[in-house]
Amino acid sequence: xxxxxxxxxxxxxxxxxxxxxxxxxxxxxxxxxxxxxxxxxxxxxxxxxxxxxxxxxxxxxxxxxxxxxxxxxxxxxxxxxxxxxxxx
Numbered sequence: 001x002x003x004x005x006x007x008x009x010x011x012x013x014x015x016x017x018x019x020x021x022x023x024x025x026x027x028x029x030x031x032x033x034x035x036x037x038x039x040x041x042x043x044x045x046x047x048x049x050x051x052x053x054x055x056x057x058x059x060x061x062x063x064x065x066x067x068x069x070x071x072x073x074x075x076x077x078x079x080x081x082x083x084x085x086x087x088x
Contacts, residue, residue: 006085007046008078009037013070016056019063047085049077 059070
């Protein structure tokens with residue numbers, strides 16, 4: 001590739017207890033999906049940004065959507081990855 005650009009793949013956050021109660025097994029499915037995303041990212045020489053360490057209560061209290069702090073952390077991770085990759 002002439003540009004040297006990389007594709008960034010953002011993992012998905014784990015659901016919380018409310019989501020698991022509404023959709024039993026969904027947290028396990030999220031974990032499996034993230035594992036596949038990470039494996040395929042490595043195989044395709046893409047960048048994978050993991051967000052499974054984010055805390056539902058602090059970062060996505062409804063179990064799905066990031067709040068302001070969650071968005072800030074994800075944006076920082078993306079920015080840092082781009083900065084590291086292209087040496088800004």
